[in-house]
Amino acid sequence: MLSASDTSALAEASASVHLGTLDAVQRRVLWLATSIVHHANKVRRTPSGVKVGGHQASSASIVSIMTVLYFAHLRGPDRVSVKPHASPVLHAINYLLGRLDVRYLTQLRSFGGLQSYPSRSKDPDPVDFSTGSVGIGATATLWSALAHRYVAGHFDVPQGGRQVALLGDAELDEDAVWEALVDPMVPRLGEVLWIVDLNRQSLDRVVPDIAAGRIGAMFDAAGWQTITVKYGRRLRELFARDGGRGAARAHRRNGKRGIPATAAPPGFGVAGPPAGQRSC
Ligand SMILES: Cc1ncc(C[n+]2csc(CCOP(=O)(O)OP(=O)(O)O)c2C)c(N)n1
Ligand SMILES: [Mg+2]
Numbered sequence: 001m002l003s004a005s006d007t008s009a010l011a012e013a014s015a016s017v018h019l020g021t022l023d024a025v026q027r028r029v030l031w032l033a034t035s036i037v038h039h040a041n042k043v044r045r046t047p048s049g050v051k052v053g054g055h056q057a058s059s060a061s062i063v064s065i066m067t068v069l070y071f072a073h074l075r076g077p078d079r080v081s082v083k084p085h086a087s088p089v090l091h092a093i094n095y096l097l098g099r100l101d102v103r104y105l106t107q108l109r110s111f112g113g114l115q116s117y118p119s120r121s122k123d124p125d126p127v128d129f130s131t132g133s134v135g136i137g138a139t140a141t142l143w144s145a146l147a148h149r150y151v152a153g154h155f156d157v158p159q160g161g162r163q164v165a166l167l168g169d170a171e172l173d174e175d176a177v178w179e180a181l182v183d184p185m186v187p188r189l190g191e192v193l194w195i196v197d198l199n200r201q202s203l204d205r206v207v208p209d210i211a212a213g214r215i216g217a218m219f220d221a222a223g224w225q226t227i228t229v230k231y232g233r234r235l236r237e238l239f240a241r242d243g244g245r246g247a248a249r250a251h252r253r254n255g256k257r258g259i260p261a262t263a264a265p266p267g268f269g270v271a272g273p274p275a276g277q278r279s280c
Contacts, residue, residue, distance in 0.1 A: 017072045025096070026067035032092035032105065033059040040108040052109050053116070058085035061199035062166060066093060069164065077161030079144060081129035081137040083168040083197065084117035091125060100125040135174030138194060141165040142180055145189045165194045170202035172215060187223030 037054030046052060066086065070093045074080070082090045091114050094100040104124055107113025115122050117132035129144070131137030141163035148160040171177065180186065196215065200207040216226040231239070239248040 017068075022067055022071060025071050026063050028096065029067050029089060029092045030060060030063045032095065033063065033088035036088040036091060036105055036108050036114070039106045040110070044106060044110065054088065054108060055085035056088075058083075058168065058199065058201060059089045061201070062086050062197045063089055065166065065195055065197070066090070069166075070097070074164075075161055077159065079128040079141070079161065079163050081131055081141050081163075081165040082118050082127075083137065083166050083171065084131050084134060085168060086166065086197075087114065087116065087118045087123075090118055090127070091123075094125040134168070134171045135176045138165045138167050138171055138177050139180040141192050141194070142183075142186055142189060145192050146185070160191065163189075163192045165192075167194060167196045168202075169196055169198045169200065169207060169211070169215075172196065173202075178218070181219070181222040181224070 034056050037056050037059070040052040040054055044052075062083070066082070066089050069080065088108065091100055091104065091108075095102065095105060101124070104114050109116050114124070115132075118127045118130060118137075119132065120127045120130045129137050129140045131140075145160075145163045151157055152160065186192075198212055198215075212228050212230070216228055219226045238244055
């Protein structure tokens, strides 16, 4: 449950967000992220001719989430762990925020350029967590929260912020994630928020099952507060109209056929320990 102060802070933040402006920004972010990968593969000359790679669809599925997060919600002390395949989105956002020189936008996966996956030590722009090894980026937010609590308990340091992890759904295949979650201290870390991008896309396969319910139940069992965000406001309004039930059924059928992630109904889960237990 959200505490009264959390709820009013959320309402205040939502009221000040102009959705039309965010939509314009997210289109720019999507264009830039797609272009960063395109440049690496089709425009930049590679003497060997070997494919460079990059993940445009995996970036596209999280553009809206990252745009809202970075342009409407994050505050100075907050830290974000970005899923490996969304590195072009992070760099596009850093460029728009004036934290990345334009020359790097054509340098994904080149020597001295932007790294394949977010890297604190090798990327030229600010990266809060290195996430190249899947699963590590998620649990890093837990260790970061715990470390900050320890330091804040012993020394006079500035107050820490939220620790946000943006995960790919296939990252939940990593046992390390679940090992970390069952630690009894973890559900008390109210400053931690995980957002799972349920795009049903893994490295080399379509995840066969829409596992939102099962995954949500596993987080619930570990003591987390879980919110599943599947349909947007406009679709929910459509489903509520006369004949809307048929539209909802058709929508679900399409989802089950395994259509590509970018064309699938936008679906992602949000999980976080109980709010109101912030104790930083
Ligand atoms: C420990 C480890 N194992 C395997 C990989 C290779 N790998 C990179 S991303 C990824 C999973 C991609 O799927 P998902 O997390 O759902 O991200 P999406 O592409 O949907 O954004 C894997 C297995 C890795 N980077 N690290
Ligand atoms: Mg995925």
